[in-house]
Structures are given as structure tokens and as C-alpha cells.
Amino acid sequence: MHVNQLHPWPTSVSEAESVQERLRLHVELTGPTDFTTVAGLDVHYHGDDALSAAVVVLDSGTLAVVDQVVVHGKAAFPYVPGLFAFRELPALVEALERLTVTPDLLVCDGYGLAHPRRFGLACHLGVLTGLPSLGVAKTPFVGTHTTPDRERGSWTPIILDDTTVGRTVRTQKAIKPVYVSQGHRITLDTATAQVLRLAPRFRLPDPIRAADHLARQST
DNA sequence: GCGACAG
DNA sequence: ATCTTGTCGC
Structure with a gap:
């Protein structure tokens, strides 16, 4: 698939923050509710700074690869809380560009709107x-939250x-919740529903687990 | 001011 | 994130 190229790559914290402030204006918080294929990224x-970026596309219904x-x-940037995305973005974008199919939804490991400048990796x-x-x-x-009931x-x-930027979601009974937020072109209800649907058996959604396993095995 | 801070 | 031992559970 094709991915728009990254703007001049930031070389300082303030430049990276400016990129986030600029791009955040393009985020859309509504979109489709159903997806045929779903990609997990990790x-x-x-x-020191070596990394493996993995993208796995699953059939949304069967969860087959x-x-x-x-x-x-x-890593393309030092680790700075709030600028975490700049570490992994180039490798993840390259992985996406090498896909032979264009997924309908990206499930990212990290935050989206739940971010100091409302512009996390997702x-x-x-x-x-x-x-x-x-x-x-x-x-x-970021933000404040209470503990959800222990039921899946x-x-x-x-x-x-004073704004809702995400949800704590209990994907499995009595297992620590995960922290879900919107990335782009999706509502919080849809994001929550998809995370629950994609995590029928484990704490984390299958697409993220598949990407995590692939990135580890590739060493 | 100090510590904490997605991965 | 990673490092590493121990422990629990299937």
C-alpha cells in the first residue's frame, strides 16, 4: 500500500512537538464501523537502537493471517514520553508500504487521542x-480513570x-484492563467494540499479538 | 521544585 | 522497551 511521506524529519523535541500540533488538525473522529481486514502493528x-517492526494483516472475521x-x-528518535511515535514511525511506515494488501483498520500498540497533545502513535x-x-x-x-468492573x-x-480521550477496557474477566483510544477515522464506541471483538481469548487483541510474535521471532 | 512519564 | 529469576497455570 502507499503511505504519504513523512514531513521534514524532526531533529529536536520542539520540532517533533510542532509536527504533532500540525498533523493533529487532520484527525477525524468518526468513520466506518465494520472492517474486512485488520492490521496489527508492533x-x-x-x-541500543536496533528494532524490528512487524505488521500482520488478519481477516477480520476468521482472524486468519x-x-x-x-x-x-x-529507532529514529530518542525516547521522550509524548514523542514515542517518532522512534518507530519510519520502520512501521516501511512495513506498511511493503504490504500486498491495504488493511481496513490499523490496531496500534500504544495511544492515539489519549496523549498530551492528543496525537499519539495511532x-x-x-x-x-x-x-x-x-x-x-x-x-x-495521561488523564484520570476509575477501575472497570471485573467482567469482560x-x-x-x-x-x-474534562474531555474523554479514551477508555479502560476489560478484555478478559479479572485480567488487567487495556487502555483504548481513537487514532483516526473511528469513533470511541467502534474502537472499543473492535478491541473486544479482536481479543476473544487474551488480554491483547490478536492482531497485536501476531505482530508482537512476528517481530520477536524475526531476531 | 520534584518525580513521573505510551514503548 | 530490555535485563533475569521465580512462580503460577494449562
Whole structure:
């Protein structure tokens, strides 16, 4: 698939923050509710700045693998909370470009709207590709929230500056919740429903698990 | 001011 | 994220 090229690559924290402030204006918070194929994205780090970026496309109904790509590269930015996306973006974009199919939804490992400038990795990948996207994180990052009930499917809002920016979602009974937020061209209801549908058996959605496994195995 | 801070 | 041992559960 084709991905719009990244704008002048930031070389400082302030430049990276400017890129986020500019691109965030393109985020759309409504979109389709159903998807034929779904891509999971994840990155595995080795040593200093070496990394493997994996994308696995699954059939949305059967969860069978349709296509997969691994790219080996280097972190493109130092780790700075809030600018985490700049580390993995070039490798993930290259992996997406090498896909033979265009997925209908990107399921990203990290945050989307639940971000200090409302523009986490999931938003960034969504805007660059033009595809619907959502973020699933394993730990809280910004905002306040309460604990959801222990039943699978229960959730609570994540609030930042009096605005809902995501949800804690219990994907399995009595298992730690995940933190879901919108990326691009998707509603929070749809993002929540998709995460639950894609995580029928484990804490994390199958597309992310598949990408995680592929990135690890590729070492 | 200090610590914490997606991966 | 990674490092590494221990522990729990299928």
C-alpha cells in the first residue's frame, strides 16, 4: 500500500512537538464501523537502537493471517514520553508500504487521542495512511480513570481536561484492563467494540499479538 | 521544585 | 522497551 511521506524529519523535541500540533488538525473522529481486514502493528527492540517492526494483516472475521511484513531498522528518535511515535514511525511506515494488501483498520500498540497533545502513535499512523486506526496500550499514560468492573466487556472513560480521550477496557474477566483510544477515522464506541471483538481469548487483541510474535521471532 | 512519564 | 529469576497455570 502507499503511505504519504513523512514531513521534514524532526531533529529536536520542539520540532517533533510542532509536527504533532500540525498533523493533529487532520484527525477525524468518526468513520466506518465494520472492517474486512485488520492490521496489527508492533515493534521489538534489541540492544541500543536496533528494532524490528512487524505488521500482520488478519481477516477480520476468521482472524486468519492474510499478509505480514517485518522490517529491521533503528529507532529514529530518542525516547521522550509524548514523542514515542517518532522512534518507530519510519520502520512501521516501511512495513506498511511493503504490504500486498491495504488493511481496513490499523490496531496500534500504544495511544492515539489519549496523549498530551492528543496525537499519539495511532493518530499519527492513521493520518499518514488515511486509514482508520486505534491505539491499545498496556499502561495508563495521561488523564484520570476509575477501575472497570471485573467482567469482560466493562469499561470506564479516561478523562483529560474534562474531555474523554479514551477508555479502560476489560478484555478478559479479572485480567488487567487495556487502555483504548481513537487514532483516526473511528469513533470511541467502534474502537472499543473492535478491541473486544479482536481479543476473544487474551488480554491483547490478536492482531497485536501476531505482530508482537512476528517481530520477536524475526531476531 | 520534584518525580513521573505510551514503548 | 530490555535485563533475569521465580512462580503460577494449562
